[in-house]
Every structure is written in C-alpha cells, then in structure tokens.
Amino acid sequence: RKEVEQDPGPFNVPEGATVAFNCTYSNSASQSFFWYRQDCRKEPKLLMSVYSSGNEDGRFTAQLNRASQYISLLIRDSKLSDSATYLCVVKTSGGFKTIFGAGTRLFVKA
Amino acid sequence: GAGVSQSPSNKVTEKGKDVELRCDPISGHTALYWYRQRLGQGLEFLIYFQGNSAPDKSGLPSDRFSAERTGESVSTLTIQRTQQEDSAVYLCASSNPGETSGSVSSYNEQFFGPGTRLTVL
Numbered sequence: 368r369k370e371v372e373q374d375p376g377p378f379n380v381p382e383g384a385t386v387a388f389n390c391t392y393s394n395s396a397s398q399s400f401f402w403y404r405q406d407c408r409k410e411p412k413l414l415m416s417v418y419s420s421g422n423e424d425g426r427f428t429a430q431l432n433r434a435s436q437y438i439s440l441l442i443r444d445s446k447l448s449d450s451a452t453y454l455c456v457v458k459t460s461g462g463f464k465t466i467f468g469a470g471t472r473l474f475v476k477a
Numbered sequence: 478g479a480g481v482s483q484s485p486s487n488k489v490t491e492k493g494k495d496v497e498l499r500c501d502p503i504s505g506h507t508a509l510y511w512y513r514q515r516l517g518q519g520l521e522f523l524i525y526f527q528g529n530s531a532p533d534k535s536g537l538p539s540d541r542f543s544a545e546r547t548g549e550s551v552s553t554l555t556i557q558r559t560q561q562e563d564s565a566v567y568l569c570a571s572s573n574p575g576e577t578s579g580s581v582s583s584y585n586e587q588f589f590g591p592g593t594r595l596t597v598l
Binding site for chain 2: 463
C-alpha cells in the first residue's frame, strides 16, 4: 500500500462547478498535511496547508480527518485556470521527510 | 530574489554513462530535497539535506545514486551507469527547515526548481 494515495482522475468539470478531491495516508503518526498544485510540465507549488480544524482560502477549502486518515480539497466555482494536477502531501512525524501523492488531474472546461 | 535553479534543464545520455545534476537553492534556505518524477506519476523522495546534519538518504533507489551538498549551498545528484528506468524529471526543492520541538517539527514551504529532464537512451 502506498503511503499517500489519491484518485488519479482525471476530473473533467465545467466552469463554475464544485469539485472535491480526497487523499488517504497510511501512517497514523503523520503530523502535517498540504496540497500542492502542479501545472503541466511545471514544478509543484504550495496551494495550502491543511489544519486540523479545516481551513479555507477563497474558493479552496481543505479538511483533515485524522480518525479516517484522509484529507480533502474542495474547489468551488471552478475556473479554467484551476486546470492542473493537485498533489496531496504528508509530512512524517519527526524529521522533515515529505511524501507526495501521485496527484489528481483536473480539467476545467468552458 | 532568485528562486531555486537547476542545471542542465535537459540531459540526454546513453545507457551506462554517468550523469551529474546540479541544484542551486534559494539563498538562506538550509534544507534541500531531491525528488524524482516519472512521466505521469507523483514525486518520489530521494534525499534530504539539512545544514551540517547527516542527510536522509532513505529514498535513494540504488547505490548508483548519490548526492552531495556543500555547506548550505549547491547540491549535486550523481547517477552512475544510467539505466533507461532512470529517465525522469529530477526536481530539487529548498526550504527553511521549520522548528523541531520533541517529536514534532513544523514545516516550511518547499520551493521547487524547474527540474532536469533526464532521458536515457
């Protein structure tokens, strides 16, 4: 079993749609969680951290469920510019090693 | 300021040759990571450097892979006797390490370079 698993998609949605991605992790001692965004043939960039209480940044909402060991990303009112691969990232307890999921591809169409 | 830079941007080599990839982190960042990303796949952790501490080499896939870092600056990733399976984009990232308190360590954002696309023929 992979340490971090994501639905690879692709998700094809129209502009204005709401889309949700889930990610599961296997290490119950994982401490920190993040979503990164990677555009085609570009390097990943941090989208947002995921806090235990959940957090929101504009159209983006991240949630953490420690009991079930999954995190989610909700994108409301999708824009064409949201088309990208979204990477779930988990940091192991202690140290600084980070594990990236394989990513979920999103295509937003007009 | 300048971001993370990597060179070369593209490298084509023949099977069995050695290659060296370079990463220049953001000035002042003490933490440096190397990742491998195969086509259509996620990032695979290779190695982590933090200051003068012993690097975390747990992700290196074989003894053909090695990496060095001089102080808190440039890092090189060397792949010896390259194989076709080594073809991938090699990404470098740097960050401030955050703080460690007991077993809990905070995390600072990793800033990625543009990567080196390695093709082994």
